[in-house]
Amino acid sequence: MARAPVLTFTDRGIFCPAGGFHIDPWRPVDRALITHGHSDHARPGHGRYLCTRQAAPVIRHRLGPVRLETIAYGETRRIGGVTVSFHPAGHVPGSAQIRVEQDGEVWVASGDYKVCADGLCEPFEPVACHTFISECTFGLPVFRWEPQEEVLARINRWWAANAAEGRISILGAYALGKAQRILSGLDTGIGPILTHGAVETTTEILRSQGYVLPATVAVTAGVSAKSHPRAIVIAPPSAQATPWAARFGPTAAAAFASGWMRLRGVRRRRGAETGFVLSDHADWPGLNAAIRETGAERVFVTHGYTAVFRRWLESQGYDAGIVQTEYQGDGIDSAQPETEGDAPE
Amino acid sequence: MNRFARLFAALDGTTKTTAKTAALAAYFRDAPEEDRLWTIALLSGRRPKRAVTATELREWAAGAADLPHWLFEEAYSVTGDLAETIALVLPPPTRDSAETLGGHMRALVALVGRPAPQRQAAILAAWDSLGPDERFLFNKLITGGFRMGVSQGLMTRALAQATGLEEATLAHRLMGDWTPAGTSYATLIGSDDPAAAGRRPYPFALASPLEDPPEALGDPADWLAEWKWDGIRGQLIHRPGAFALWSRGEDLITDRFPEFALLANLLPPGTVIDGEVVAWGGDTPLPFADLQKRIGRKSVPKRLLAEAPARLLAYDLLEEGGQDLRSAPLGLRRARLEQLVGALPAGGLLGLSPALPVTGWAALASLRAMARGAAAEGLMLKRLSSAYHVGRKRGDWWKWKLDPFTVDAVMIYAQAGHGRRATLYTDFTFAVRDGDDLVPFAKAYSGLTDDEFRRITDWVRRHTLERFGPVRRVVPELVFEIAFEGIQASPRHRSGIALRFPRMLRWRQDKTVAEIDTIQTLRVLLAGQRGFCTPAPPEEI
Numbered sequence: 001m002a003r004a005p006v007l008t009f010t011d012r013g014i015f016c017p018a019g020g021f022h023i024d025p026w027r028p029v030d031r032a033l034i035t036h037g038h039s040d041h042a043r044p045g046h047g048r049y050l051c052t053r054q055a056a057p058v059i060r061h062r063l064g065p066v067r068l069e070t071i072a073y074g075e076t077r078r079i080g081g082v083t084v085s086f087h088p089a090g091h092v093p094g095s096a097q098i099r100v101e102q103d104g105e106v107w108v109a110s111g112d113y114k115v116c117a118d119g120l121c122e123p124f125e126p127v128a129c130h131t132f133i134s135e136c137t138f139g140l141p142v143f144r145w146e147p148q149e150e151v152l153a154r155i156n157r158w159w160a161a162n163a164a165e166g167r168i169s170i171l172g173a174y175a176l177g178k179a180q181r182i183l184s185g186l187d188t189g190i191g192p193i194l195t196h197g198a199v200e201t202t203t204e205i206l207r208s209q210g211y212v213l214p215a216t217v218a219v220t221a222g223v224s225a226k227s228h229p230r231a232i233v234i235a236p237p238s239a240q241a242t243p244w245a246a247r248f249g250p251t252a253a254a255a256f257a258s259g260w261m262r263l264r265g266v267r268r269r270r271g272a273e274t275g276f277v278l279s280d281h282a283d284w285p286g287l288n289a290a291i292r293e294t295g296a297e298r299v300f301v302t303h304g305y306t307a308v309f310r311r312w313l314e315s316q317g318y319d320a321g322i323v324q325t326e327y328q329g330d331g332i333d334s335a336q337p338e339t340e341g342d343a344p345e
Numbered sequence: 346m347n348r349f350a351r352l353f354a355a356l357d358g359t360t361k362t363t364a365k366t367a368a369l370a371a372y373f374r375d376a377p378e379e380d381r382l383w384t385i386a387l388l389s390g391r392r393p394k395r396a397v398t399a400t401e402l403r404e405w406a407a408g409a410a411d412l413p414h415w416l417f418e419e420a421y422s423v424t425g426d427l428a429e430t431i432a433l434v435l436p437p438p439t440r441d442s443a444e445t446l447g448g449h450m451r452a453l454v455a456l457v458g459r460p461a462p463q464r465q466a467a468i469l470a471a472w473d474s475l476g477p478d479e480r481f482l483f484n485k486l487i488t489g490g491f492r493m494g495v496s497q498g499l500m501t502r503a504l505a506q507a508t509g510l511e512e513a514t515l516a517h518r519l520m521g522d523w524t525p526a527g528t529s530y531a532t533l534i535g536s537d538d539p540a541a542a543g544r545r546p547y548p549f550a551l552a553s554p555l556e557d558p559p560e561a562l563g564d565p566a567d568w569l570a571e572w573k574w575d576g577i578r579g580q581l582i583h584r585p586g587a588f589a590l591w592s593r594g595e596d597l598i599t600d601r602f603p604e605f606a607l608l609a610n611l612l613p614p615g616t617v618i619d620g621e622v623v624a625w626g627g628d629t630p631l632p633f634a635d636l637q638k639r640i641g642r643k644s645v646p647k648r649l650l651a652e653a654p655a656r657l658l659a660y661d662l663l664e665e666g667g668q669d670l671r672s673a674p675l676g677l678r679r680a681r682l683e684q685l686v687g688a689l690p691a692g693g694l695l696g697l698s699p700a701l702p703v704t705g706w707a708a709l710a711s712l713r714a715m716a717r718g719a720a721a722e723g724l725m726l727k728r729l730s731s732a733y734h735v736g737r738k739r740g741d742w743w744k745w746k747l748d749p750f751t752v753d754a755v756m757i758y759a760q761a762g763h764g765r766r767a768t769l770y771t772d773f774t775f776a777v778r779d780g781d782d783l784v785p786f787a788k789a790y791s792g793l794t795d796d797e798f799r800r801i802t803d804w805v806r807r808h809t810l811e812r813f814g815p816v817r818r819v820v821p822e823l824v825f826e827i828a829f830e831g832i833q834a835s836p837r838h839r840s841g842i843a844l845r846f847p848r849m850l851r852w853r854q855d856k857t858v859a860e861i862d863t864i865q866t867l868r869v870l871l872a873g874q875r876g877f878c879t880p881a882p883p884e885e886i
Contacts, residue, residue, distance in 0.1 A: 142434055263768070264424070269766075
C-alpha cells in the first residue's frame with residue numbers, strides 16, 4: 001500500500017501534513033520553515049518561523065519583529081509526527097536544505113543551492129533521501145560555471161584596468177549572497193570598496209556574525225569618484241544606470257555578475273555592460289551531481305527549466321515531477337533584487 | 346584564432362564607433378597578413394563555401410557533448426544561436442592550439458566535399474582545441490551569418506587608419522568578387538594595377554531617408570528628381586575584356602540576366618552605369634515579386650525570360666571611355682548618360698530612369714503621392730552639383746519614400762527570436778478578421794523596442810494556448826498597427842494576399858481585438874493598388 005506523501009504541494013507552498021508546517025510558503029501560514037533569506041523564500045506574515053542560526057539575523061532584519069526560532073545545521077527536531085533537520089545548501093550564508101523524515105521515509109527540499117564551495121557560505125552537503133525537491137534555475141546543458149577563482153580574477157583584472165584608466169567600476173550583484181561572495185574575493189590592493197546601502201546593510205549583518213569580509217565604505221552624500229578614486233562599487237542591479245550611480249561620473253564602467261551572463265543574447269541586451277558569469281545556483285553538472293548523490297529515486301523540480309529538466313531526469317531513470325511554485329523572479333532580464341530570475345518556461 | 350577572438354571581444358564589448366575603429370585598426374596593423382585578408386573578407390560578407398551543414402554540426406556537437414538530440418534542441422531554442430549552443434554544451438577543450446584564423450579558414454576550405462567522417466574528425470579536433478569564445482567564433486565561421494557589428498564603411502575606415510591609404514581608394518579596391526584564396530593582402534590593398542580592376546565595380550553611392558520637409562533642401566532647381574524604383578540596384582560594367590552586372594550587395598548577377606549580354610555590343614568599352622534592374626511590363630516595371638522569381642535561380646528558363654523580361658533603368662554614368670567620372674557634378678554625368686542612352690535603340694534593354702519635372706516642392710509632393718501608380722516607392726532627390734559619393738553621405742542624395750500602408754491586426758502566434766533577441770518572443774504572426782474567423786496574413790519581427798518585446802514575452806508566456814515546437818499559439822488579444830510597402834494577390838497564402846516589408850509600426854495597447862481591420866480592408870487596398878495603374882506614368886523629359 002502506498003504511503004501518504006511526507007510533503008505535499010499546496011497553493012501556499014510545500015506542506016508537511018504530519019508535521020503541520022510549510023517550507024518557504026508564499027502565503028501566510030501558521031508555521032514556516034525557511035531555507036534562506038531571499039525574498040521569494042522568506043516572506044512576511046507567517047505565525048512562526050524556523051531557520052538556521054546563520055540565516056536568522058538577515059531574516060530578522062528584513063521581516064522585522066517576527067516569532068523566529070533557530071536551529072543549528074545538522075540538529076534534529078521533532079515537529080508533530082516528523083523529524084526535521086537543516087543542512088547546508090551552499091547558496092548564500094545561512095542557507096539550508098530541509099530534511100524531513102517520517103517513519104524512515106526521507107524527503108529533502110533543497111531551496112536554492114549550488115554545489116561548488118564559494119569560500120564564504122557553508123558548503124553544500126549532499127543529504128541522502130528517497131525524494132528530493134530540487135530547484136533547476138539553470139537546468140540546461142549550456143549552463144556550466146567556470147571555477148570561481150577564474151571569474152574573481154577576471155573581476156579583479158577588470159577593476160584594476162578601470163582604475164588605471166581613472167574610471168570607477170560599478171558591479172551589479174544581489175545584495176544578499178552574491179555581493180558578499182564577490183567582496184570576499186576582491187583584491188583590496190587595487191582600490192577602495194564602496195557599497196550601495198542595501199548591500200552595506202546585509203554585509204554589516206554578516207560581518208558581525210563572523211563571516212570574513214573586507215572593509216567597505218557605504219556610499220553616502222559625500223562619496224563620489226573624486227573622494228574615492230580607483231574604487232569599485234558593489235550595488236544591486238536595480239541601482240545601476242540610475243541617478244544614484246551618476247555620482248561616479250559618465251566614464252564609470254558597469255558590469256553585472258549573474259549566471260545569465262553565460263548567454264550572449266542576454267549579455268548583448270544589457271548593452272555595453274561587462275558580464276561576469278557567476279551564479280549562486282547549481283549549473284548543469286552541479287544539478288546532476290547533487291541529485292545523483294542524494295540517491296533519491298524520485299525528484300520534483302520546482303523553478304527553472306522545469307519541463308526540460310524533468311524530461312532529462314526521466315530519461316536518466318528517475319521518477320520525476322514538476323511542482324508549480326512561486327519561487328520565481330520575472331525572467332532573465334529582471335534586475336530583481338535577491339533572486340536570479342526564473343527561466344523562460 | 347586567439348587574436349581574432351580578442352578582436353571580436355573588443356568589438357563586441359563596445360557600441361562606440363571610435364573604439365571599434367581603433368580596435369580594428371590595431372588588428373590590421375599587427376595581425377598576420379593572411380588573417381587580415383580573411384578578416385576583410387568576412388567583414389565584407391565574403392564567406393567561403395560551407396564545408397559542413399548545420400544538421401551535421403548539431404549531430405556532431407550533441408554526440409561530443411553526450412546529449413540526446415531533443416535536449417540539444419531545447420538548449421538551442423533558449424540560446425537562439427547554433428554556434429553559441431555548440432560552444433556552450435561541449436566539454437572543456439583538452440588541447441591548446443596556436444592555429445591562426447587564416448589557418449583555420451584554409452583548413453575549412455580544404456574540407457569542402459570531403460567524406461563526412463573526415464570532416465567530422467577535423468571539426469571535433471578543432472573544437473577540442475578551442476576555448477568557448479574561440480569555439481563560438483569558429484562555429485560562426487562555419488555557419489556563416491557572421492555579423493560583428495562592423496559595417497563595411499567602418500572596416501574601410503579602420504583599414505585606412507592602419508595603412509595610411511585614402512578611404513575611397515580602399516573602398517574601391519575591396520569591391521568585386523575576389524576571394525582570400527585567390528589573392529593576397531598586399532595585392533588587394535596595394536595594387537593600383539588597372540588590369541586587376543577588370544570588372545571591379547565602384548562603391549555604390551547611397552541616399553538617406555528624407556525626414557524634414559523638402560523645403561529645407563533649398564531651391565528646387567538645384568535638384569534632380571526621379572522615381573524611387575523597387576528593383577535591384579545594379580552596376581553594369583563594360584570594359585575591354587570584361588562585361589559584368591553587380592548588385593549592391595556586391596554579388597555578380599551577370600548570369601541571372603542573360604538578356605543584358607547584348608549591351609556589350611551596343612555600349613562603347615570603358616562604360617560603367619549605375620541603375621535599377623527591374624522586370625519590365627511594357628511602360629512600367631512589374632511588381633518586385635516578378636523580379637524576385639529571377640533572382641533565386643542560377644539559370645533562367647525561357648518562359649521566365651518572356652514573363653519577366655529585365656530592363657536596366659539607368660541613373661548615373663560612372664565611367665565613360667575608361668575615365669572615372671565620379672567626381673564630376675551629377676548634372677554633367679546625367680547629360681552624358683542621356684546622350685549615351687539616347688544613341689541606343691529606343692525601348693531596349695537599357696532605358697533612362699526618367700528625370701521628373703521639377704517646378705516646385707508642392708508639385709513634387711503631388712508627384713510623390715502618385716508613385717504607386719508608376720510602380721515606384723516614392724521619389725529620389727539628388728543635388729545636381731553632387732559628386733558620386735562612396736557610400737552614404739548625408740546632404741546630397743535623399744530618398745523620399747511614400748508613407749506605408751497600415752492596418753490594425755491581432756497577434757495569433759509568437760516565436761522566439763535569435764541572437765540578441767534570443768529568449769524573447771519577437772517573431773509574430775498577425776491576423777485580420779473575416780466574419781467570425783481570424784485570417785493570418787502577415788509575419789513581422791521588427792519595429793518594437795526591446796522593452797516592448799520584454800513585456801510581450803511575459804504576456805506570451807502567460808497566454809499560450811498551444812505549442813507547436815518553438816511556436817506558441819496565443820490568446821488573440823494584443824493589437825498591433827502593421828505597416829507595409831506593397832500588397833499583392835497570392836494564391837499561395839490563405840488570406841489570398843502577400844505583403845511587401847511588413848513590420849510593426851506600433852503596439853496598439855489602446856485597441857481591443859474587436860477593433861482590428863478586416864480582410865475586406867486588405868482587399869480594398871489590393872484593388873486600389875491595381876486601380877492606381879491606370880494613370881499613365883509621367884512623360885520622360
